[in-house]
Amino acid sequence: MTARSGVLRSPWTAVIAAGFLFLLLFPVASDDTYYQNMIMLSMVFAIGAVGLNVITGYAGYVSLGQGAFLGLGAYTAGILSNDVGSNPFVWMPVAGLVGVVVAGFLGVVAMRARGTAFVILTIALLFLVQIIATNWDSLTNGTSGISLPLPSWSVDYQNWPFYYTFMALLGASLLMSWWIRRSKFGMGLIAIREDEDKAATVGVNTPIYKIFGFVASAVFVSMAGAVYGYYIGFTDPSGMFNILLSVQIILSLLLGGRATLWGPVLGAFIVEPLNEISNNEFGGGNARLLIFGGLLALVVLLMPRGIVPTGERWLRALRTRGKAGLVGERLDGRIELQERAPAPAPSEAAAEAGPLLEVKGLEKRFGGLRAVDGSTFAVPEGSITALIGPNGSGKTTVFNLIDGTMTANAGEVWFAGRRIDRLRPWRRAHLGLGRTFQITRLFRQMTVLENVVAPLRSFRLRQLAAGAVSGHEAERAQELLDFVGMRKYRDQPAFELSFGQQKLVELAQLLMLDPKLIMLDEPAGGINPTLLERIGETIRELNSQGKTFLIVEHNMPFVLGLCHPVLVLARGQTIARGTPDEIQEDPKVLDAYLGEDFRLEQPVEA
Amino acid sequence: MTEFIQTLILGLLIGGVYALLASGLTLIFGVMRVINIAHGALLILGAFLTYSLWTATGLDPLAAILITSPAMLAFGWVLYVATVGRIRSAPVGASVLLTFGLALVFEGVMGLIWGNTSHSVRPEYFNTSFNIGQVFLPKGQVYGGALAVVVLGGLYAILNYTWLGRAIRASAVNPQGAELVGVNVGAVAALTFAIGVASAGAGGSIVSVLYPFLPGSHYQWIARLLGIIVLGGMGSLPGAALGALALGVAETMTVTYISPAWATAVPYVFVIVVLLLRPQGLMGSKLREDVATA
Numbered sequence: 041m042t043a044r045s046g047v048l049r050s051p052w053t054a055v056i057a058a059g060f061l062f063l064l065l066f067p068v069a070s071d072d073t074y075y076q077n078m079i080m081l082s083m084v085f086a087i088g089a090v091g092l093n094v095i096t097g098y099a100g101y102v103s104l105g106q107g108a109f110l111g112l113g114a115y116t117a118g119i120l121s122n123d124v125g126s127n128p129f130v131w132m133p134v135a136g137l138v139g140v141v142v143a144g145f146l147g148v149v150a151m152r153a154r155g156t157a158f159v160i161l162t163i164a165l166l167f168l169v170q171i172i173a174t175n176w177d178s179l180t181n182g183t184s185g186i187s188l189p190l191p192s193w194s195v196d197y198q199n200w201p202f203y204y205t206f207m208a209l210l211g212a213s214l215l216m217s218w219w220i221r222r223s224k225f226g227m228g229l230i231a232i233r234e235d236e237d238k239a240a241t242v243g244v245n246t247p248i249y250k251i252f253g254f255v256a257s258a259v260f261v262s263m264a265g266a267v268y269g270y271y272i273g274f275t276d277p278s279g280m281f282n283i284l285l286s287v288q289i290i291l292s293l294l295l296g297g298r299a300t301l302w303g304p305v306l307g308a309f310i311v312e313p314l315n316e317i318s319n320n321e322f323g324g325g326n327a328r329l330l331i332f333g334g335l336l337a338l339v340v341l342l343m344p345r346g347i348v349p350t351g352e353r354w355l356r357a358l359r360t361r362g363k364a365g366l367v368g369e370r371l372d373g374r375i376e377l378q379e380r381a382p383a384p385a386p387s388e389a390a391a392e393a394g395p396l397l398e399v400k401g402l403e404k405r406f407g408g409l410r411a412v413d414g415s416t417f418a419v420p421e422g423s424i425t426a427l428i429g430p431n432g433s434g435k436t437t438v439f440n441l442i443d444g445t446m447t448a449n450a451g452e453v454w455f456a457g458r459r460i461d462r463l464r465p466w467r468r469a470h471l472g473l474g475r476t477f478q479i480t481r482l483f484r485q486m487t488v489l490e491n492v493v494a495p496l497r498s499f500r501l502r503q504l505a506a507g508a509v510s511g512h513e514a515e516r517a518q519e520l521l522d523f524v525g526m527r528k529y530r531d532q533p534a535f536e537l538s539f540g541q542q543k544l545v546e547l548a549q550l551l552m553l554d555p556k557l558i559m560l561d562e563p564a565g566g567i568n569p570t571l572l573e574r575i576g577e578t579i580r581e582l583n584s585q586g587k588t589f590l591i592v593e594h595n596m597p598f599v600l601g602l603c604h605p606v607l608v609l610a611r612g613q614t615i616a617r618g619t620p621d622e623i624q625e626d627p628k629v630l631d632a633y634l635g636e637d638f639r640l641e642q643p644v645e646a
Numbered sequence: 647m648t649e650f651i652q653t654l655i656l657g658l659l660i661g662g663v664y665a666l667l668a669s670g671l672t673l674i675f676g677v678m679r680v681i682n683i684a685h686g687a688l689l690i691l692g693a694f695l696t697y698s699l700w701t702a703t704g705l706d707p708l709a710a711i712l713i714t715s716p717a718m719l720a721f722g723w724v725l726y727v728a729t730v731g732r733i734r735s736a737p738v739g740a741s742v743l744l745t746f747g748l749a750l751v752f753e754g755v756m757g758l759i760w761g762n763t764s765h766s767v768r769p770e771y772f773n774t775s776f777n778i779g780q781v782f783l784p785k786g787q788v789y790g791g792a793l794a795v796v797v798l799g800g801l802y803a804i805l806n807y808t809w810l811g812r813a814i815r816a817s818a819v820n821p822q823g824a825e826l827v828g829v830n831v832g833a834v835a836a837l838t839f840a841i842g843v844a845s846a847g848a849g850g851s852i853v854s855v856l857y858p859f860l861p862g863s864h865y866q867w868i869a870r871l872l873g874i875i876v877l878g879g880m881g882s883l884p885g886a887a888l889g890a891l892a893l894g895v896a897e898t899m900t901v902t903y904i905s906p907a908w909a910t911a912v913p914y915v916f917v918i919v920v921l922l923l924r925p926q927g928l929m930g931s932k933l934r935e936d937v938a939t940a
Contacts, residue, residue, distance in 0.1 A: 102739035104746065149918060152925040155738040156681045157880065160872045164917035167869055171911045283865060287750065294743065326757040333750025340744040341732060 052302060067203050076199055080271065082312040083206040084110070087264040088289035089296070089304030090213040094257040096290070097299035098226055099250065100233030101150065105162030107285030108169050109139045109258045113265020114275040115173060118186040121270075128188055128270040129205070132263045139262025140255050142169075147251030154236065163283075170281035185276025188269055202271045206264065210305070213260040218301055220256065224496070225504040227486075229253050230299075231494050234483035241443050242495035243469035243553060252504070287332050288315060294339045297346030306347060311335075395454075396421040396557055396588045397442070402451035404437050404612075411437040413612030414451070419557065424579060424589040426603035428596075428623075430633050434612040435592045436478060439561055443475045444468045456556060470498050474555030478562045478592075480542035482534035488545050489530040492517040495552045520548040524578065540567045547578070557588045564595040576602055596634070600624070608633060648780045653902045654895060655783060659791030661894025663852050666794040667867070668874040668886040669801055670845030676818040676881035677838045680730060680741040686868030687752035688843050692718055692850020693767075693859050694760050700767050700854075707767045707855050708793055714847040715797075722843025726836045734835070749864060756861035766858040790852040797848050798887070801841070805883070814838050818881065866910060873913030877920050879930020888928055889916075 063083075067076055092106045113135035117128040146165060153161050173180045180186065193201060220226040228249045231239035240246050269275045288311055296307025314335075318328045343350055395418035404412040412434040419425045427435055440446040442453055444465035453461040460468050482491050493509050509517075521527040524544040529537065534545065543563065550558060563579075564572050572595075579589060579602065593599045599606065600620040608616040608623060610632040616623060623629055671685045682688075695717065696710040705713075729748065733740050771785040805811035816824040817834045825831050853859065853867075874893050878885025893913060900909040920927060 096739075100737070100739070102742060104742075149921050153921040156675070156679070156742060157876065157921060157925060159681065159739065159742045160876055160917055161921055163869060163872065164914040167865070168911060168914035168918070171908070171914070175905075175907045175911075284750075287746070290743070325762065326754040329750045329754030329757065333747045333752075333754060336747030337729065337744050337751065338747075340736075340740050340747065341729065344733075344736060344740060 056302065063207060067198065067200055071198060073199070076203065078313060078316050080199065080203055080206050081315075082309045083210050084264050084268050085288055085292050085312055086305045086308035087206070087210050087213050088261045088285075089292040089308050090210070090217050091257040091259070091261045092289055092293050093217060093298065093300075093304045094220060094229070095250075095253050096257075096293060097304075098220065098233060099229040099253045101154075101250070101253075102159050102290075103162040103257075104159060104283065104286050104290065105146075105166040106257070106261065106289045107283065107287075108166040108281060109142070109262045110265040110268060110285055111173070111275070111277075111280035112138050112142060112169065113262040113267075114269025114280050115180060115186070116262075117266035117269050118188050118275045119179060121189055122186060127192060128266055129201070132205075132266045135266035136259045136263040139258040139265075143254040143258035144251055147247070147254040150250055150254070151247045166281060166283060166286060170277050173277040173281060180277070183277060185274055185279075188273050188275065190273070191270075199271070202267060205267050209260050209264050209267070214301065214305070216256060216260070221301065222508055223504060224506045224508055225249065225252065227490065227494055227508040228496070228504075230486065231483050234485060235481050237445055237465075238477070238481040238483070239494075240465035241445060241469060241475060242549065243466045243498075244494070244496055245464075245466045245499045248499070284328065284332060287336065288312070291332060291336050291339070294344075294346055295335070297348030297350070300346070300348045303346050303348040394421055395419060396456060397590065398452075398454040399438070399442065400452040400454070402438065402441055402453065403449045404434075404441055404446065405449050410612050412441065412448070415609065415612060415614050417607050417614045417617065419588060419590050420605070421588055422583070422586065423605065424583050424591065424603045426599045426606045427590060427592045427609060428594070428599060428606060428633065429609035433609045433633075435609055436561060437612075438609065439475055439559055439592065442468075442559065443473055466496070466499065469495070469553055469555075472554070472556035473559070474550040474553045474557070475559035476543070476546045476550055476561055476563065478565065480539065480546050482537075482542050482546055482549070484535040485533060487531050487533055488521065488526060488537070489514070489517055491534050491545055492520055492548050492552055495549060497553055517548070517552060520551050521545075523551070524548045525574065540571045543567065543575070544571075547575075551582075555587070557590060558582070559590045559592075561592050562594065563591060564593055564598045572598065649902065652781045652783070653898050655781065656787060657895030657898035658891055659783075659787045659894070660856070660898065661891035662791040662798070663794040663849060663856065664870065664874055664894050665887040665890035666798045666801075666845055666852070667849040668871045668878070668890050669798060669883055670842035670849070671871050672875045672878065672881055672883060672886040673801075673805075673814075673845075674839055674842040675875065676883075677814055678730075678734065678835045679738065680839075681745070681872070682730075682839075682842065683742055683745040683868055684725075684749040684752060685745075685842070685846050685871060686864035686866075687749040687756075687861075688718065688722075688846040689850040689853060689867055690859055690861060690864045691752060691756060692847035693854035694756055694765070694850075695847070696851040696854040697760070697765050697767050700769075706769055707851055708769075708789055711793070711797070711848045711851045714851045715844045718847025718850075719840045719844035721847075722840035723836055725843065726839040730839060731832070731836060734832075749868070753861045753864060760861070762860055762862065764858045764860045765854075767854040769855065772855070786855045790856050794849065794852055797845070801845060802883070804841075810834075810837065870913045873916040875927075876917050877927055879927030882927070882929040885927055885929030 063079065066079060088106050088110060092103060095101045096103055116135040116138045117131045120131040120134060121128040146161070149161055150158055174183055191201070220229070228239065228244045231244055232246055232249060236246055292307035292311045293304045294307070295310060296305065297303025314331055315328065318324060318331045339346070397419040399418070400416050402412050402415045403410065415434065415438060427438065429435055437446065441448045444463060448461055451461070452459060455468070455471060455473060458471070460471065483494060486494065490509060493513050496503070518527065518530070521530055524547055526541065526544050526548065529541065534542065537545065563575050567575065576598065583589060591599070591603060604619055605617055606620055606623045607614055608629045615632060616626050616629050618626065624634070667689060671682060674680055674682050692714045695714050696707045699705045699710045699713060700707050725748070729744060730741060733744060771789070775782045775784045776788060805814060813824065813829045813834050816829055817831045821831050870893065874889040875886055877892060878887070878889030893916065896912050897909045900912055
């Protein structure tokens with residue numbers, strides 16, 4: 041499914057066109073100010089919710105502070121139009137800029153605050169801004185608030201300038217949301233939502249993505265805030281920074297549907313009328329709290345996806361009823377691109393080549409536990425090197441230190457002649473370092489194809505705007521899926537695949553980075569023998585094309601038939617290095633890992 | 647100098663009350679990774695219950711703890727089973743939104759029952775102080791702080807010396823492992839949540855003597871408590887205690903030396919500064935995430 045057809049040909053098209061015309065013509069056709077007011081406020085909250093969707097829907101960062109930007113915009117317009125002069129509309133871009141600056145700051149703090157810590161941060165931001173607006177008397181006139189100028193146009197035009205400005209801002213927000221969803225930028229945000237650490241290891245510069253995401257989420261709502269302040273004519277701390285505004289925005293988003301284009305708009309146009317009813321019929325106050333709070337709790341409990349996704353699933357279920365899925369199909373052991381000449385076993389020469397990766401005195405402590413304790417080893421360029429050792433010997437931690445998921449307490453990591461242990465994970469990925477995880481970590485809600493195109497081999501601003509799945513990148517991804525025999529599954533969501541299939545897709549994803557060094561964490565774990573054979577072949581073939589491998593594995597026949605040299609890790613230290621034969625004879629290794637009676641009958645041809 | 651000592655002691659006393667309130671919040675987070683945003687509203691509910699008991703029977707508000715805590719324990723258990731327990735496997739944000747929704751509902755209900763006006767509980771010792779030299783310590787603050795420390799001590803004793811406490815700590819560190827050795831993690835979570843809510847009830851009784859309150863006060867309280875557990879390290883009980891004392895002192899110092907208007911900003915500044923400089927907080931540890939995602 042491409043984004044274009046998603047917009048133009050979805051079953052919603054007619055509804056959306058009708059809605060657009062209705063909004064466009066309503067103020068001309070009717071001068072009922074009650075409904076005009078309701079529609080305008082719905083549009084304000086829709087702008088807020090569409091913006092919030094960028095960070096909360098796409099990137100998965102829940103914010104309870106979105107309302108703060110509305111207030112910031114209103115205050116900016118109010119202060120500037122009073123102190124400097126001219127019409128508040130003129131100050132709308134400045135309001136947008138103020139929102140951008142504050143959102144950028146939020147993004148900087150959020151570099152290190154995830155999940156619940158981030159939600160707390162957004163609440164803190166909202167209340168802090170409120171306190172500043174209350175206490176900074178000379179600028180904001182404290183609790184008394186600021187009156188904005190009266191509209192300067194003839195009463196014949198009613199509220200049209202407000203109305204159509206809100207409509208234009210809503211249109212702009214939707215255009216932005218649509219564009220983000222189909223660009224590399226949006227794909228990166230979704231990757232962050234699905235698994236932020238993994239996103240970093242496949243080359244996504246996560247802090248920059250998040251900062252841009254926060255900025256995008258704040259810009260239009262801040263501008264709308266300026267107009268909103270002008271429209272209601274007055275701004276004060278308790279009204280403008282009321283947390284219920286934020287609640288209304290997030291409730292609109294949740295109810296309509298996160299990570300959808302139209303969900304936030306639909307939600308806003310449901311929640312604002314409810315808000316009006318609670319104010320007019322039940323006297324606001326406590327009734328409003330009960331309605332908002334109760335609805336929020338009920339949506340989370342009963343319909344966490346929201347209306348649009350739930351509706352779409354329901355429609356899809358109707359359409360595909362009775363058709364068997366592709367997922368359970370047996371993997372054809374013969375899916376091979378072409379007859380491959382058996383790849384040569386790694387030569388002695390490869391094992392003695394210069395190092396591509398060097399680890400020197402690496403240390404990692406968890407509290408008192410030394411998971412990695414001065415480990416030193418080298419991976420020769422062009423080799424298939426194995427890293428074996430008992431459970432808990434520090435193998436996965438070594439991987440995490442090499443790819444930057446964790447920072448070492450001491451020691452150095454050198455890659456292709458360059459020291460990399462202080463670089464961030466995505467920089468290491470850009471240099472040519474790729475790894476898989478012991479338990480596969482695909483982006484679960486993305487399709488197989490999207491997973492494979494998600495990795496980024498470099499970071500350039502221009503690239504953010506590129507299409508998410510496009511051009512030769514998509515072709516390359518198809519080739520890689522062919523290579524691992526997963527082409528048939530390209531449009532399946534990743535979470536529907538079996539564990540073994542996920543491993544293959546993760547390998548294809550990794551190859552998209554075109555890494556020099558491929559680190560595999562237990563490629564044979566939980567894999568059936570046919571598939572295992574194919575993974576072994578794939579590794580050899582890639583190796584013959586010049587890829588270097590570092591493999592953690594417990595399956596000794598697999599390791600000893602494939603790898604040379606073999607490194608042995610025990611208690612966080614590299615205790616041995618040698619050919620498979622030497623390792624099997626080494627008393628230290630037999631003692632620490634393999635056991636006295638270990639002897640492989642014959643190395644298996646993998 | 648006298649002013650400084652008096653401010654410091656008052657800060658530590660109120661910090662003790664904060665510690666009790668924050669402990670329940672951080673305990674719940676530690677065991678089930680849920681930030682209970684309704685914690686502030688529940689503590690205000692405890693304060694209103696105390697108020698009703700006091701006006702109806704004249705019961706001393708601090709003695710009311712013996713009634714509010716068990717009542718809130720039961721309420722917390724019901725709340726868990728009916729709501730929070732149902733979304734245990736949902737993403738982190740879900741529980742925040744759910745408990746936030748609950749907080750609004752409680753605020754609305756309290757507004758309907760008690761009205762949206764400021765209430766306070768004033769036992770006869772309300773306006774009297776202990777005078778030590780030139781240092782004046784209001785009796786309410788002293789009794790409240792001391793009582794909070796006693797309740798908190800009881801909580802620590804339960805966690806450290808009982809089977810339930812071990813089960814709670816085991817569930818916090820490794821739920822799968824705890825399940826394997828025979829801990830019913832679901833039941834432990836329900837009980838932990840209930841204990842957390844009970845501590846909010848107890849804290850609410852103490853708060854009713856120290857501050858005026860209305861249903862809408864819960865925002866300020868939850869913000870304060872969130873600031874404390876972020877500072878202390880989310881999920882760490884000693885961290886919460888330390889963070890609470892630090893916040894108590896920082897607030898009273900701000901009131902005395904800067905201005906009462908800015909004292910409310912202190913918790914928010916804590917949150918932002920801690921998340922910028924040391925996101926794991928004072929006593930928190932970074933979790934190893936790569937193996938826990940299965």
